[in-house]
Amino acid sequence: MTSTQIKTQRLLSLDVFRGATIAAMILVNDPGDWGHIYAPLEHSKWDGCTPTDLVFPFFLFMVGVSVVYAMESKKTTVPHGKLLLSALRRTAILIAIPWITQLIFHPDGGLAHLRLPGVLPRIALVYFICTILYLKTSQKTRDWIFAFTLIGYFIIMTCIPVPGVGYANLKPETNMGAWIDRLVFTTNHLWRESHTWDPEGLLGTLPAIATSLFGIRVGSWLKRKDRDDNVKVSWMFTYGVIAVVLGLIWDLFFPINKALWTSSFVLYTGGLATIALALCYWLIDVQGRKRFTYFFVVFGANAITAYVLSGYIPHYMGMIKIGGASIYQTLFAPYFSPINASLVSAIFTVAILWLVMWIFYIKKIFIKI
Template structure:
């Protein structure tokens, strides 16, 4: 099947990426408007939609390049595996960046060394190679990084293993295989079994050694598994769980499969009313289930899967009505620009702020911190507005980068 681009899907992905930059880059985490923060634990905010919407978008793209239930050839399997491993390796390298050392060097010397390593890794993982070369390079880099993590070297003793790109890689691998190997009915059965099973495990299976059951922060089966398997290699070593942990990755696979259903309906030009009904139905089921299994992004609960899947369904349907089979205006073109190059934004947005803050100016202030405190804060009376302005500056910066890539007709993929 020849791959085709659907404007509504690119716009959906573009909106998600812009929101991601806004919520991930405030000038001051202590002064942020509540909708731009994650829910403390149970519940959700617009910020909690970013990750599941990206997972949904990844699933929506699958029907435009493959066929449900058609089987998985060896070549297709290798392509899926290579892409998954490249995503995982990119994400793991992000966690390594700030821990890379070069003898006793510091400051600009260390920064240049880290950026050289980053450029090399980026070339290996984002280069347009033959599938088997992509696979071997990703496997080699993963082997090196995992060796360093397990080597006992103090610099890497607490490198976080999970992460957003790591989860995307795992989710894509399993969702793509399930989508291509099984019919929609079988996929539906798998989804029901996974979501129900996940709920039953958290709600009723006691955590060994504690007897805990349920969904409390740090006192649940998902947290226990993260602690047992990952140890100190989690988001923060002061707590035993990781928001992109092991057990919660399973329901995230179902989020991607929900995305494949939306993509299939987009591809088949399904009546948009049916898509809206599907989205509303999923969201309502999620809200009903939340009475027993709370909506929780960190745990990626089954109610969270259904609610965010339904909201994503509704949004992409509205975008399809507004954008598909219509002239592309300036706003649509801008959002498409953001939607076609998501990986370079995510990877770059993880590296560049850390790199710039290694540059010291004036009285030893980090460059970005100085730009914020000396350049933006004095312009606003409300610190939340200056914090938001810094995030908007990040959006403008990446818009310029994407504009350059568009002019060069460059789309960087894993």
């Protein structure tokens, strides 16, 4: 990693939206007690979509938008080989970070039980593939790839019989994606909660790429100089609503499901992300209402760094003892109901991480991977 100072003008709404997504990601990933969590802060058991299920697709959507803002000027002035090598380096680092983290926190498992898929590896693969597509294809081509990916994934998951099962299905352990993950990674390298399937599996990365292509489409629209801001916002709301409706219709045949990252999930969450970004853009960049933005900008300017540290800081906070008890047992559990103590602890974790990111921000240090 290297630290640099940001010298170019940033679109504030992008940092706010990205920062809000990261704050939500930390909030839902670090409750004080996993046995006591408010329902909206939990993932769906399987089909369906809670507010928590929106966090990851919103981030991947923003990856696509950010690719446009990072690459648009460079794609005509910098050799593509250089840009792709830089993207490949970032991809390798993002994949390596969770592997190293696992070896630090779970040394007993070693390489033999290292989980290979995961959130950061999926972000890395999606980022790299979408960078290639943005540099090497036209928007029309990317639109076709988006459509074929969603339709093709639907056909694979619902029409092709799963080897060893004999029929296509969308159950956790017997769907096509789970079979491919066991074949490629083996059960020793999958999600620790199951070892038979993985919510960030290999096949599900295909529709996750479509989520970022959705972001590229919206980012390209935002960057257009031949459209008035009000026109941009109006059409973003329109596109978003249409995508949500299409997602809900497709849900009748291919259920909205985060773990499978179904095609209906891509449309539904991509539509909501487009609406949310349109609202942020209109309020912040068009109307100039920026008073509430600072908290989120601090997170958004160092989004990946904040997410990575969210895997370390809570771990080491848990090792701190006050009178022989943990911070959670001392500061929260005695004074709140179990479910509220868990929530307040999660908010406390977000605040601690924000303070760390605030120090980076005021020092004008922005970590680029």
